[in-house]
Amino acid sequence: GSKNLKAIAVRGTGNVEVADLNQFKKLLAEAYEAIKKDPASASRIKYGTASSVAPAHALGAMPVKNYSRGVFDGTEGLIAETMRKKIVFHDESCFGCALPCGKLSLIKEGPYAGTVLQGPQYESIGLLGTNCGISSIEAVARGNYLCNEFGMDTISTGNVIAYAIEAYQKGYLTKYDTDGMDLRFGDADNILSLIERIAKREGLGQKLSEGVKVFSEELGRGAEKFAMHSKGQEFASFEPRSVVGMGLLYATATTGANHSLGPTFREEMKSPLTGQGKAKILIGTQNSYCLQDSLIYCSFSRYGLSPISRLQFLSAVTGWEYSQEEVERQVHRIYTAERLFNLREGFGKKEDGLPWRSLAEPMPDGPSKGNVVPLEAMLPEYYSLRGWDPSGTPKKETMEKLGLTEFMGLLK
Ligand code: SF4
Structure with missing residues (x-):
């Protein structure tokens, strides 16, 4: 606003009182045990939310190429086991949690070598991966890293990029609109470049940064039909x-x-x-x-x-x-x-x-x-x-x- 206020940070100095500390500790011990015994915990601890990629794809529920298909041939490259084997090097949890679902990843080789991030999580794999036609977990991780660095949501970003690709392929956009890029599903270089352009509001990125609702309405001529949002919020990673x-x-x-x-x-x-x-x-x-x-x-x-x-x-x-x-x-x-x-x-x-x-x-x-x-x-x-x-x-x-x-x- 007019005062250029960015944030208000508040820090307390008192203790947090617990009404019944003994009962709280007892419940905590029981919860730890229950989490360990829950059959779904092991997979969540080992793979994080990426464990949902394979079951979702088996149901046809991953978003594929702007939610146009129910099957993605490259899913094997994105499933939790592949991710764990190729890039995950550490399990991380929030303070005191018995279910360390965070996965720290490092890309060891290739064009994105040296990239370190927490993730990617299921939603990011869906939107930057299957929805953009990308089957390389390293490319998805790099896209996730860029979104993190720029403070952008991977869901909205992957959604609007996939939309732009389809709009280009259907003739709603030309190379003039795409800054000369030949937009195709699965083209990691162009997709990663678009993430940066959105963040910097450059060229086509300026329009995509407004989100899929605004951008599709601007295109008009029926382009709203395949703009995947509700109330202006881009669809998440479920078809x-x-x-x-x-x-x-x-x-x-x-x-x-x-x-x-x-x-x-x-x-x-x-x-x-x-x-x-x-x-x-x-x-x-x-x-x-x-x-x-x-x-x-x-x-x-x-x-x-x-x-x-x-x-x-x-x-x-x-x-x-x-x-x-x-x-x-x-x-x-x-x-x-x-x-x-x-x-x-x-x-x-x-x-x-x-x-x-x-x-x-x-x-x-x-x-x-x-x-x-x-x-x-x-x-x-x-x-x-x-x-x-x-x-x-x-x-x-x-x-x-x-x-x-x-x-x-x-x-x-
Ligand atoms: S508290 Fe943190 S580490 Fe634990 S399950 Fe939730 S997100 Fe994962």
Whole structure:
């Protein structure tokens, strides 16, 4: 703003009181044991989030070439085992965590030799790898490193670059627009160059730096149909035609296509292609993630921590006693309050949408061949379960139940 304020740093000097220290220590010891015993922990510790690449690809759920395909031939070069063998040299954890999911990597040879970074993680492998047609883990790691250095999100960056490649191949962009670059999927040199151009807002990078929504609207002429975002937030590393609950998440999440607001990927693995029952599953995951964010838990606290033990921790630390029912009410209240905020800002049912490609272009290949996201069938059920009316507006009785009546004025 006008004061050129960049940040405010605050440092406390007092102690953090714990209401019941003995109980807290007991719960901590139990959680450590539970994490060790959880069958999924070993793979997460060894490979980090990259362990999800192979199972996601097996479902056709990796984003491939701007979410146009369900199969990527070069996945073998990007799976967790390849990454561990080729570049990972150290496991790293946040303070005191029993699940060291961070992977420190070093590129030992080739054009990117000497690059050191933490990662790449699953989402970065999806967006900078399969989505850009890149099958070299070193090139993905280099792209991830550049994004880190420039302070850019790998998801939005990989998404908008893949979009530019498709737009170029379809004739929406010419070499004049691309600064002479012949954009192709899998061309690591050009893709890495685009990351730098976006960061420095140079040439085509200036336009891409605005994100896929703004850029596609600027191109017009139907180019919006394959701009993969919701509410202006670029899609994350899940192809929604292959896991349709993720499509419902992208469409309804308060901040757009954000995978970290209640991913359904694991919960819907048994029936990923049907919309049936997905509204209920999604509300469960959204509420669970809302709770963990409110309590400041890591999103991997599901390894070993049950919903009950989360509340036991809350009680031991703060002395507050919450029943499961009350917690459910509180997270529902948070979600509804966020909805009210969005409605006030002009984001309603129309914005709870997905791009044309997800809704109307059948998946051409892979396990979900022929599928699209049945959003129109899922959305009414979702609204109804949330206590919202068919237009996506919270009902009066829902507002009363959640103690939000003071905000009714926002709905007029
Ligand atoms: S706290 Fe979470 S992100 Fe950090 S190392 Fe543990 S599991 Fe990984």
